[in-house]
Amino acid sequence: MNPATFANIPHAHSQDSVPKLMGRVLLALLPATLYGVVLFGWPAFNLLAVTVLACLLGEAVCLWLAGRSVRLGMLDGSALLTGMLLALSLPPWAPWWIGAIGGAFAIVVGKGVFGGTGQNVFNPAMLARVMLLVSFPVQMTTWLDPHPWLSGSAPSFLEGLQVTFGHWAATDGVTGPTILGHIRTELGMNHALSQSVPGHYQSALAAVGWTGGSLGETAEILILLGGLWLLWRRAITWQIPVAMLVTVLLLASGFHWANPERFADPLLHLLSGSLMLGAFFIATDPVTSPLAPVGQIVFGIGCGALVYIIRTWGGYPEGIAFAVVLMNAATPLIDHYFRPRIYGRTWRGESRPIEKKSDEN
Amino acid sequence: MNDYRRIFADGLWGNNVVFVQMLALCPLMAVTTTATNGLGMGLATTWVLLSANIVIASLRHWIAPEVRIPVFVLLIASLVTLADMAINAWLHELYKVLGLFIPLIVVNCCVLGRAEAFASRQPVLASAADGLAMGLGLTLALVLIGACREVLGSATLFAQASLLLGQSFAFLEIVLIQDYSGFLLMLLPPGGFLVLGFLLAGRRLLERPRP
Numbered sequence: 001m002n003p004a005t006f007a008n009i010p011h012a013h014s015q016d017s018v019p020k021l022m023g024r025v026l027l028a029l030l031p032a033t034l035y036g037v038v039l040f041g042w043p044a045f046n047l048l049a050v051t052v053l054a055c056l057l058g059e060a061v062c063l064w065l066a067g068r069s070v071r072l073g074m075l076d077g078s079a080l081l082t083g084m085l086l087a088l089s090l091p092p093w094a095p096w097w098i099g100a101i102g103g104a105f106a107i108v109v110g111k112g113v114f115g116g117t118g119q120n121v122f123n124p125a126m127l128a129r130v131m132l133l134v135s136f137p138v139q140m141t142t143w144l145d146p147h148p149w150l151s152g153s154a155p156s157f158l159e160g161l162q163v164t165f166g167h168w169a170a171t172d173g174v175t176g177p178t179i180l181g182h183i184r185t186e187l188g189m190n191h192a193l194s195q196s197v198p199g200h201y202q203s204a205l206a207a208v209g210w211t212g213g214s215l216g217e218t219a220e221i222l223i224l225l226g227g228l229w230l231l232w233r234r235a236i237t238w239q240i241p242v243a244m245l246v247t248v249l250l251l252a253s254g255f256h257w258a259n260p261e262r263f264a265d266p267l268l269h270l271l272s273g274s275l276m277l278g279a280f281f282i283a284t285d286p287v288t289s290p291l292a293p294v295g296q297i298v299f300g301i302g303c304g305a306l307v308y309i310i311r312t313w314g315g316y317p318e319g320i321a322f323a324v325v326l327m328n329a330a331t332p333l334i335d336h337y338f339r340p341r342i343y344g345r346t347w348r349g350e351s352r353p354i355e356k357k358s359d360e361n
Numbered sequence: 362m363n364d365y366r367r368i369f370a371d372g373l374w375g376n377n378v379v380f381v382q383m384l385a386l387c388p389l390m391a392v393t394t395t396a397t398n399g400l401g402m403g404l405a406t407t408w409v410l411l412s413a414n415i416v417i418a419s420l421r422h423w424i425a426p427e428v429r430i431p432v433f434v435l436l437i438a439s440l441v442t443l444a445d446m447a448i449n450a451w452l453h454e455l456y457k458v459l460g461l462f463i464p465l466i467v468v469n470c471c472v473l474g475r476a477e478a479f480a481s482r483q484p485v486l487a488s489a490a491d492g493l494a495m496g497l498g499l500t501l502a503l504v505l506i507g508a509c510r511e512v513l514g515s516a517t518l519f520a521q522a523s524l525l526l527g528q529s530f531a532f533l534e535i536v537l538i539q540d541y542s543g544f545l546l547m548l549l550p551p552g553g554f555l556v557l558g559f560l561l562a563g564r565r566l567l568e569r570p571r572p
């Protein structure tokens with residue numbers, strides 16, 4: 001074992017456990033999830049169910065193969081959380097096998113082969129998302145405009161089953177590009193942003209999530225609230241989300257100030273795509289992010305910079321999954337250079353000098 | 362006789378080039394996108410292994426130990442060049458697919474490894490048996506991995522086998538699912554690593570001592 005991955009003694013037990021932590025994160029995700037299901041209707045619900053079931057099944061098989069207690073391993077909620085995060089990052093009307101393959105891949109290849117919960121190098125959900133995006137680019141980039149539950153354009157339950165489990169051909173009236181994809185297309189045709197963005201994007205609508213996008217990434221406000229609640233309950237620390245968001249904000253502001261026709265404004269970057277979800281729920285995964293606070297800041301800056309670089313100059317319109325997976329790969333290196341201070345020692349590792357007590361005491 | 366049986370058992374399974382020695386992984390990742398490519402690459406390497414082992418075993422008393430590695434490489438390179446030209450002449454379609462990887466058999470570590478570990482200190486006949494066994498073991502591994510990747514990646518099996526083996530083997534070409542949209546990852550290098558990893562895990566499961 002690498003000693004750098006342990007926090008140092010003395011340990012104080014906070015009565016926290018993996019199931020409690022996972023439960024809090026799931027609870028914080030719940031509003032955004034419900035909103036996504038309402039926004040995109042039955043197909044989104046079906047996809048969510050299939051993805052979570054595939055993750056639970058994969059986890060059960062992995063635990064059984066490893067000879068561990070299936071019941072305990074399933075009850076810790078980590079597979080459930082992985083399934084939720086993966087489903088939230090998928091296009092809401094994707095066919096069922098996208099969720100099934102992705103869920104099984106996330107748990108078996110992303111976590112099981114490394115030794116189970118707590119041993120994985122990469123964030124399982126994001127690894128699966130990268131795999132799906134590379135393997136099935138058509139299904140993974142078919143976005144649709146909001147079709148809220150009970151509205152006229154929403155599919156009924158049976159039509160929802162048809163979308164998820166049957167053959168469904170995307171039609172132009174139903175689908176629409178995400179704002180990041182739209183910007184990429186328009187820039188590719190040498191259209192200035194001042195012409196192409198208005199009419200397709202309003203920050204207020206983007207903030208409440210009334211846009212096309214992945215299942216659970218559109219409602220920035222709800223995700224932000226969930227993230228702040230997690231911070232308040234100390235389920236996550238502030239370093240990674242703040243560093244990630246500030247990096248994107250600074251880069252986007254700088255480039256937008258230099259050339260507003262080529263680079264989208266910082267608010268658009270903050271409120272579109274899955275940046276909020278990534279910053280609060282995905283990059284903060286305690287297993288795959290650095291231990292030391294300084295290291296977490298470096299990790300967050302790396303994620304933010306990669307996201308901006310991929311969005312602006314990369315081959316894909318959105319890069320949260322790639323950024324997080326790449327920084328996961330760099331986490332052991334960050335942990336090596338930014339270690340937590342050992343209790344009772346200086347940053348250099350020497351014993352702290354004992355202060356002389358005054359004579360009166 | 363027992364000795365030869367052990368040589369073949371080692372080459373095909375117990376000391377398999379890919380699954381146990383973990384050699385020859387570079388061409389493995391590169392060419393095994395279909396079972397046919399794996400078969401072609403495996404047979405070409407088998408030929409090189411067999412002839413290299415025979416030549417080196419018969420010359421082993423005249424090769425000074427101080428310069429043996431350069432001499433081995435020189436001999437192997439000549440044999441690979443022969444194989445390269447032969448495939449280009451008679452199996453030109455396969456040559457277009459395998460292309461660069463045929464000349465690269467020169468630096469395939471399993472060929473030099475067998476020359477150094479076996480052929481340079483064993484009689485000719487045993488070396489020939491070892492080269493053949495190791496080559497067939499490598500072919501087995503390449504075909505197995507190629508088949509897994511091909512089935513998962515494009516839902517076919519032994520596509521274009523008739524180009525390699527002639528029209529009479531066209532029956533090998535199987536299309537499992539029509540209109541398969543493709544699982545691109547399996548045809549890219551990560552798919553090779555994933556399939557190899559799962560096959561290694563499966564082999565360990567088979568070899569696990571039973572309680």
